Amino acid sequence: xxxxxxxxxxxxxxxxxxxxxxxxxxxxxxxxxxxxxxxxxxxxxxxxxxxxxxxxxxxxxxxxxxxxxxxxxxxxxxxxxxxxxxxxxxxxxxxxxxxxxxxxxxxxxxxxxxxxxxxxxxxxxxxxxxxxxxxxxxxxxxxxxxxxxxxxxxxxxxxxxxxxxxxxxxxxxxxxxxxxxxxxxxxxxxxxxxxxxxxxxxxxxxxxxxxxxxxxxxxxxxxxxxxxxxxxxxxxxxxxxxxxxxxxxxxxxxxxxxxxxxxxxxxxxxxxxxxxxxxxxxxxxxxxxxxxxxxxxxxxxxxxxxxxxxxxxxxxxxxxxxxxxxxxxxxxxxxxxxxxxxxxxxxxx
Amino acid sequence: xxxxxxxxxxxxxxxxxxxxxxxxxxxxxxxxxxxxxxxxxxxxxxxxxxxxxxxxxxxxxxxxxxxxxxxxxxxxxxxxxxxxxxxxxxxxxxxxxxxxxxxxxxxxxxxxxxxxxxxxxxxxxxxxxxxxxxxxxxxxxxxxxxxxxxxxxxxxxxxxxxxxxxxxxxxxxxxxxxxxxxxxxxxxxxxxxxxxxxxxxxxxxxxxxxxxxxxxxxxxxxxxxxxxxxxxxxxxxxxxxxxxxxxxxxxxxxxxxxxxxxxxxxxxxxxxxxxxxxxxxxxxxxxxxxxxxxxxxxxxxxxxxxxxxxxxxxxxxxxxxxxxxxxxxxxxxxxxxxxxxxxxxxxxx
Numbered sequence: 056x057x058x059x060x061x062x063x064x065x066x067x068x069x070x071x072x073x074x075x076x077x078x079x080x081x082x083x084x085x086x087x088x089x090x091x092x093x094x095x096x097x098x099x100x101x102x103x104x105x106x107x108x109x110x111x112x113x114x115x116x117x118x119x120x121x122x123x124x125x126x127x128x129x130x131x132x133x134x135x136x137x138x139x140x141x142x143x144x145x146x147x148x149x150x151x152x153x154x155x156x157x158x159x160x161x162x163x164x165x166x167x168x169x170x171x172x173x174x175x176x177x178x179x180x181x182x183x184x185x186x187x188x189x190x191x192x193x194x195x196x197x198x199x200x201x202x203x204x205x206x207x208x209x210x211x212x213x214x215x216x217x218x219x220x221x222x223x224x225x226x227x228x229x230x231x232x233x234x235x236x237x238x239x240x241x242x243x244x245x246x247x248x249x250x251x252x253x254x255x256x257x258x259x260x261x262x263x264x265x266x267x268x269x270x271x272x273x274x275x276x277x278x279x280x281x282x283x284x285x286x287x288x289x290x291x292x293x294x295x296x297x298x299x300x301x302x303x304x305x306x307x308x309x310x311x312x313x314x315x316x317x318x319x320x321x322x323x324x325x326x327x328x329x330x331x332x333x334x335x336x337x338x339x340x341x342x343x344x345x346x347x348x349x350x351x352x353x354x355x356x357x358x359x360x361x362x363x364x365x366x367x368x369x370x371x372x373x374x375x376x377x378x379x380x381x382x383x384x385x386x387x388x389x390x391x392x393x394x395x396x397x398x399x400x401x402x403x404x
Numbered sequence: 405x406x407x408x409x410x411x412x413x414x415x416x417x418x419x420x421x422x423x424x425x426x427x428x429x430x431x432x433x434x435x436x437x438x439x440x441x442x443x444x445x446x447x448x449x450x451x452x453x454x455x456x457x458x459x460x461x462x463x464x465x466x467x468x469x470x471x472x473x474x475x476x477x478x479x480x481x482x483x484x485x486x487x488x489x490x491x492x493x494x495x496x497x498x499x500x501x502x503x504x505x506x507x508x509x510x511x512x513x514x515x516x517x518x519x520x521x522x523x524x525x526x527x528x529x530x531x532x533x534x535x536x537x538x539x540x541x542x543x544x545x546x547x548x549x550x551x552x553x554x555x556x557x558x559x560x561x562x563x564x565x566x567x568x569x570x571x572x573x574x575x576x577x578x579x580x581x582x583x584x585x586x587x588x589x590x591x592x593x594x595x596x597x598x599x600x601x602x603x604x605x606x607x608x609x610x611x612x613x614x615x616x617x618x619x620x621x622x623x624x625x626x627x628x629x630x631x632x633x634x635x636x637x638x639x640x641x642x643x644x645x646x647x648x649x650x651x652x653x654x655x656x657x658x659x660x661x662x663x664x665x666x667x668x669x670x671x672x673x674x675x676x677x678x679x680x681x682x683x684x685x686x687x688x689x690x691x692x693x694x695x696x697x698x699x700x701x702x703x704x705x706x707x708x709x710x711x712x713x714x715x716x717x718x719x720x721x722x723x724x725x726x727x728x729x730x731x732x733x734x735x736x737x738x739x740x741x742x743x744x745x746x747x748x749x750x751x752x753x
Contacts, residue, residue: 125493133500144474144749151482159508344753354753390748397744400493404693404703
C-alpha cells in the first residue's frame with residue numbers, strides 16, 4: 056500500500072510514522088500497562104489550552120473572542136456567526152451534510168467540529184486555512200459563510216456596535232487602533248484555543264487505565280492493529296497530515312458522493328493532491344455525524360468499515376468495527392464550563 | 405383621544421386603566437416614597453417563573469425545553485431553531501429588521517424578545533398565538549420559521565434522534581407516548597417561562613428606591629406623566645392589551661414602513677383591528693433594537709419620540725425623550741445563570 060503524506064514538515068512526519076508503525080507492530084501483551092505503553096507512543100493527552108506563539112491566549116482575548124463567536128451582525132445578511140455552523144451544543148458541528156451560509160449558500164463541504172481544532176496542521180478539509188485565526192479571518196469574507204465584501208466592511212460593522220470598543224481595547228491594550236480584522240481573528244482564535252475536551256481516553260493516557268472499559272480497550276487494540284493510527288495519531292487523533300481519501304478504491308464508490316470533490320488539488324493544482332484531504336481529528340467523532348468531507352455517511356459503524364476498506368484495504372468484520380467504534384466513543388470529551396456559558400453581546404443601538 | 409383596548413378580559417382592563425389614570429394624575433410629590441407608591445399602582449416586580457396552570461413548570465420540562473430551544477435538526481432545512489431568531493446572547497431577539505427563517509424566507513415582522521414574553525396576553529405582534537406553548541408549537545410548521553410540512557414530520561425527526569426518548573420520558577413521566585408535538589411545545593414553553601429578567605426597576609418596586617439613579621427616577625415620572633403607562637403598564641411594562649399603532653397620525657408617516665402592515669386585522673378581518681398590534685413589553689427594550697413590528701427604527705430615542713407623536717399626540721422635547729430612555733434602560737434585567745448555560749444535544753447518529 057502506497058502512503059502519501061503531505062506536511063509542511065515532511066521529514067518530521069515520516070519519523071513519527073516510523074515510530075508509530077514500530078509501536079503498533081510490537082503490540083503484544085494484553086495487559087493494561089502494555090496497552091498504555093503502546094498507546095502513549097502514538098497518542099498524547101490534551102493540553103488545557105492549545106497555545107500559539109503568534110497569538111498568546113489571554114482571558115481578555117478569550118472573553119472577546121467568545122462574544123464574536125456568536126456575532127451575527129457582521130455577516131452580509133445578519134444571520135451567520137461562527138456558532139451557526141459550529142454550535143457548541145452540537146459539539147461545534149452543525150449536523151448538516153454541508154453547511155448553509157449567508158443567503159442560503161451551500162458550503163462545498165461539511166462543517167468539521169471546532170473542538171480541539173486549533174491543534175491541527177491547518178484549517179478546513181483541504182487545508183486552505185493556516186490556523187484557527189486564519190480560518191476566523193477568512194470566514195467573514197467567505198462567499199459561503201459570512202459573505203462580507205471586504206475586511207473593511209466587517210470592521211465598519213463592528214465599529215457600528217459601540218459596545219465592542221471597550222472589550223477590543225481591553226483585549227489588545229497595546230494597540231492604538233485595537234478594533235481591526237486581525238484582532239478580531241486573534242480574539243476568536245484565542246477562544247477556539249480553549250475548546251479543549253478531555254475525555255476518558257485522556258485519563259487512560261495519564262495512567263488511569265481503569266477509566267476505559269474492557270470493550271474500549273479491546274477497541275483501542277483493534278484500532279492500532281488495523282492501522283488507523285497511520286493517519287489518526289497524536290494528541291488530536293488525527294489532524295496532523297494530509298492523505299488521499301480512497302487509497303485502494305475510489306471513495307465515491309462507497310460514499311455515493313455527488314459531485315466528486317478533488318480535495319487539496321483545488322488548492323495546489325498539483326496532481327499528487329487529487330482526492331487528498333486533511334486527516335480529520337477523531338476527538339468527539341461520536342457526536343459529529345454526518346461524516347466525511349461531504350457529510351455523506353450517517354453512521355459511525357459505516358464510516359469505520361469504509362475507512363478500513365478504502366484506506367487500509369481491509370474488510371473489517373462487524374465485531375471488529377463495533378470494537379473500534381467503542382474505542383472512538385471514549386474520545387468524547389467534556390466541554391469546559393466557561394465555554395458552555397453564553398456571552399451577552401453589546402446592543403445594536 | 406380615543407383609546408381602543410382589545411383584551412380577552414375587557415372589563416378587567418378598563419378597571420386597570422382607570423386605576424392607572426388616577427395614579428398618574430395624582431402624582432405630585434417628588435419624594436422617592438411618593439414615586440414608589442405611584443409606580444406600584446401601575447407596575448409590579450417580576451415573578452421568579454411565569455407560571456401556567458395548563459403547563460406547570462418542572463425542572464425536567466425546563467431541561468428538555470432548553471435542549472429543544474437549540475434544536476435545528478427539526479427544521480425543514482436543518483438551520484432553524486428557536487435560538488436562531490431569539491438568541492439569548494442578544495437578549496432573545498436577533499437584531500434583524502425582520503427575521504430570516506428556513507430557506508431564506510423573510511418573516512413578515514420583527515422577532516420580539518422571548519425574555520419575559522410568557523407574561524403577555526398572547527404571542528406575536530398581531531396576537532395570533534395563544535401563549536408561549538402555542539407559539540412554540542406553531543413555529544415548527546410556520547412557513548417563515550421552521551417550515552416543516554406537518555407536526556407528524558417534526559415528531560418523526562425528533563424520534564430519529566434517539567437521545568431524545570429519555571428526556572421526553574423524564575419530563576412527561578405519566579405519558580405512554582411522551583414524544584409528541586404537544587409535549588415538545590410544553591417543554592419549550594416551560595423553558596420560556598423561566599426567561600425572567602429582574603432589573604433595577606424591580607428592586608425599586610420592591611422598596612429599594614436607591615437602586616434607581618435620579619435621572620431614571622425623573623424618567624419614570626416623565627414616562628408616567630406623558631401617558632406611556634396607558635398601554636405599557638403592569639409587571640411586564642406592556643404586553644397586556646392590543647392597541648392601534650398610529651392614533652393621531654398614520655404610523656408609516658414616521659416609520660417609512662413598506663409595505664404597510666394591517667396588524668391584527670389580518671387575524672380578525674374586523675375593521676376595528678386595522679393597524680392594531682399587541683402592545684410590546686418594554687423590559688430589556690434597550691437591548692432589542694431595531695424597533696417596532698417591522699424593525700424600521702434603530703434608535704430608542706427616535707422610538708420614544710415617535711410614540712409620543714403618534715400615540716399620545718405629544719411632541720416630546722429632547723430632554724424629556726432622554727429622561728424616558730434613561731428610565732427604559734433601568735428595565736434591562738439579568739438573565740438567569742441557568743438560562744445562560746448551553747445545553748448539550750443528543751447526537752444525530
